[in-house]
Amino acid sequence: MYTKRAVLWFRLDLRLHDNEALQEALNSADEVIPVFVFDERTFMGRTHSFGFPKTGKYRAKFILESVRELRQSLRERGSDLIIRVGKPEEEVFEIAQKARANWVFCNRERTHEEVKVQDALEKNLWSVGQEMRYSRGKLLYYTSDLPFPIQHTPDNFTQFRKEIERYVPVRGPLPTPDALPSITVALELGALPALSELGHEEFEPGPKGSFAFQGGELEGLRRLNYYLWEEGLIDDFKESRDGLIGGDYSTKLSPWLAQGCLSPKMVYYELRKYEEQYGKNKSAYELFYHLMLRDFFRFMAKKYCNQIFFKTGPQNNVGLRWSNDRSLLEQWAEGRTGVPFIDANMREISQTGYMSSRGRQNVASFLVNDLGVNWQMGAEYFESLLIDYDVASNWGNWNYMAGVGSDSRDPRYLNIISQAKTYDPKGEYVKLWLPELQGLPPEKIHQPDQLSFSEQEELHLRIGDDYPRAVVSTNKWSG
Numbered sequence: 001m002y003t004k005r006a007v008l009w010f011r012l013d014l015r016l017h018d019n020e021a022l023q024e025a026l027n028s029a030d031e032v033i034p035v036f037v038f039d040e041r042t043f044m045g046r047t048h049s050f051g052f053p054k055t056g057k058y059r060a061k062f063i064l065e066s067v068r069e070l071r072q073s074l075r076e077r078g079s080d081l082i083i084r085v086g087k088p089e090e091e092v093f094e095i096a097q098k099a100r101a102n103w104v105f106c107n108r109e110r111t112h113e114e115v116k117v118q119d120a121l122e123k124n125l126w127s128v129g130q131e132m133r134y135s136r137g138k139l140l141y142y143t144s145d146l147p148f149p150i151q152h153t154p155d156n157f158t159q160f161r162k163e164i165e166r167y168v169p170v171r172g173p174l175p176t177p178d179a180l181p182s183i184t185v186a187l188e189l190g191a192l193p194a195l196s197e198l199g200h201e202e203f204e205p206g207p208k209g210s211f212a213f214q215g216g217e218l219e220g221l222r223r224l225n226y227y228l229w230e231e232g233l234i235d236d237f238k239e240s241r242d243g244l245i246g247g248d249y250s251t252k253l254s255p256w257l258a259q260g261c262l263s264p265k266m267v268y269y270e271l272r273k274y275e276e277q278y279g280k281n282k283s284a285y286e287l288f289y290h291l292m293l294r295d296f297f298r299f300m301a302k303k304y305c306n307q308i309f310f311k312t313g314p315q316n317n318v319g320l321r322w323s324n325d326r327s328l329l330e331q332w333a334e335g336r337t338g339v340p341f342i343d344a345n346m347r348e349i350s351q352t353g354y355m356s357s358r359g360r361q362n363v364a365s366f367l368v369n370d371l372g373v374n375w376q377m378g379a380e381y382f383e384s385l386l387i388d389y390d391v392a393s394n395w396g397n398w399n400y401m402a403g404v405g406s407d408s409r410d411p412r413y414l415n416i417i418s419q420a421k422t423y424d425p426k427g428e429y430v431k432l433w434l435p436e437l438q439g440l441p442p443e444k445i446h447q448p449d450q451l452s453f454s455e456q457e458e459l460h461l462r463i464g465d466d467y468p469r470a471v472v473s474t475n476k477w478s479g
C-alpha cells in the first residue's frame with residue numbers, strides 16, 4: 001500500500017501538547033518525520049543593524065535543552081527527532097526529498113526573517129511537487145476568530161482587548177498524542193549540537209539569577225503547575241508582578257511561551273480550571289490580560305509587518321530623533337551609567353538573560369529618553385540577550401516605550417528615581433547586583449552621585465573609581 005508521509009518541521013512550537021501542526025500531520029499522513037534545524041543564521045549570525053550576537057548563550061542553552069527534551073518525548077512515543085544544523089530551507093527540503101514526503105507541516109511564522117525562511121523552503125518544495133501546510137500555534141486567539149480583518153485590528157490595546165475578550169472564546173488546547181508512528185525511512189538522526197558548536201562556551205547559571213530556567217515542554221508545564229496548583233502564587237500575581245528579586249514574583253513563563261514549549265491556550269485553560277475550583281480571581285484575570293497583550297503585539301506585527309523594526313515604527317513617527325552613540329549604548333549595556341537602578345537591571349540581564357518587566361520598562365525609558373539613544377539599538381541588544389526573546393513582544397514593547405508603536409505618540413517617560421524608590425525602597429535589588437554599593441544606607445543607595453566627598457570617605461566609596469560617575473545626574477528626577 002502507498003504510504004503517505006509528512007515531514008513535521010518544529011520551529012517555535014517545541015511541544016507535543018496543543019500542537020496544531022503535529023495534529024494535522026497525524027491526521028493527514030501514515031508516517032510523520034519530526035525535524036528540528038538549528039538555523040546557522042539565527043545561532044551564529046549577528047543582529048540586523050548593530051551586529052550583536054543574534055542568539056546569546058542563555059537562550060541558546062534554553063533552546064538546546066528544549067530540543068533535547070522534545071526528542072526524548074518523541075522517542076517515548078515511538079518516534080524520534082531528526083536534528084540538523086544549517087539552513088532549514090535546505091535541510092528540511094533534503095529530508096522531504098529523501099523521504100518522498102507528500103507534505104511539510106509547520107506552524108506559520110509572521111515576522112520578516114522567519115517568513116523568508118519558510119517562503120524559501122516552500123519554493124524549494126514546489127520545485128519538486130511537494131507541498132507546505134501551515135498551522136497555527138503561538139497565540140490564544142486565531143486570526144480567523146477575530147471579529148475584524150487583521151488590517152482593521154484596533155491599534156489600541158484596550159480597544160482590542162474589549163472587542164475580543166467578551167465575544168471570542170479561546171479554543172481548547174489540542175491533546176498530546178500517546179503514541180506516534182515510527183520513522184521507517186533511513187535517515188541520519190543527527191546529534192544534538194554542543195553549546196560550543198553554536199558559538200558559546202559551556203557555562204553554569206550564576207547564583208544571583210532570580211530563576212534557574214531550564215528549557216523543555218515538561219519544565220514549562222511543571223512551572224505552570226507550581227505557580228498555580230502547588231503554591232497558589234497566582235493569587236497574588238496582580239500585586240507581586242512588579243517585583244525584582246526571586247523566582248516567585250511573576251510567572252517566569254515567558255521563555256517557554258517564546259519557544260513554544262508551552263501553549264498560551266494551555267495556560268488559559270489551567271487558569272479557568274483554577275477559577276472553577278477556587279472562585280473568580282483578579283490575579284488570574286491579570287495573567288489572562290497579559291497573555292492578551294502578548295497576542296496584541298503579535299497582531300500588530302502582522303498588521304504593520306516590517307514597520308515594527310523601523311525607527312519610525314508602526315506610527316511612522318518622524319518627529320522623534322535619537323543618536324546611534326555606541327559609547328552611551330555600551331555604558332548602558334554594561335551597567336556603567338552611574339544610575340544604580342539602571343545598572344543593576346542591566347547587569348542582571350547580562351548575567352542571566354532575564355530581567356523583570358518593571359526593569360525592562362525602566363532601562364528602555366532611560367535609554368530612549370535620558371540618553372537619547374536610538375531605541376533600535378536597545379531592541380537589538382535585548383534580542384541578543386533575552387532568554388525569552390520573542391520578535392513581536394520585544395519589538396512591540398520597544399515601539400511602545402519609544403513612542404512609535406501603534407497606540408503611542410510620545411515616548412513613555414519614567415522617573416527613574418521615583419521608580420527605584422517605589423520598587424526597591426531598601427535598595428536590596430541594587431545591592432544584589434552592585435555589591436560595590438553594599439555599604440550605602442537606603443536613603444542614599446539610589447543616588448550615589450549626590451554623595452559629598454566627606455560622605456564618600458566615610459562610606460569608603462570613591463565615585464569614579466569604585467562606581468562610575470553618573471552619565472545623567474540623578475538630580476534630574478529628584479531635584
Ligand SMILES: Cc1cc2nc3c(=O)[nH]c(=O)nc-3n(C[C@H](O)[C@H](O)[C@H](O)COP(=O)(O)OP(=O)(O)OC[C@H]3O[C@@H](n4cnc5c(N)ncnc54)[C@H](O)[C@@H]3O)c2cc1C
Nearest residue numbers: 250251252253254290294357360361388389390393394397
Ligand atoms: C522593552 C521590553 C522588551 C520586552 N521583550 C520581551 C520579549 O522579547 N519577550 C517576552 O516574552 N516579553 C517581553 N517583554 C514583556 C515582559 O517584560 C515579559 O514578558 C515579562 O517580564 C516576562 O516575565 P514573566 O513571564 O514572569 O511575566 P509575567 O508578568 O508573569 O507575565 C505572564 C506572561 O504574559 C506575557 N506578558 C507580560 N507582559 C507582557 C508585555 N508587556 N508584552 C507582551 N507579553 C507580555 C508574557 O508572555 C509573560 O510570560 C518586554 C517588555 C519590555 C518593556
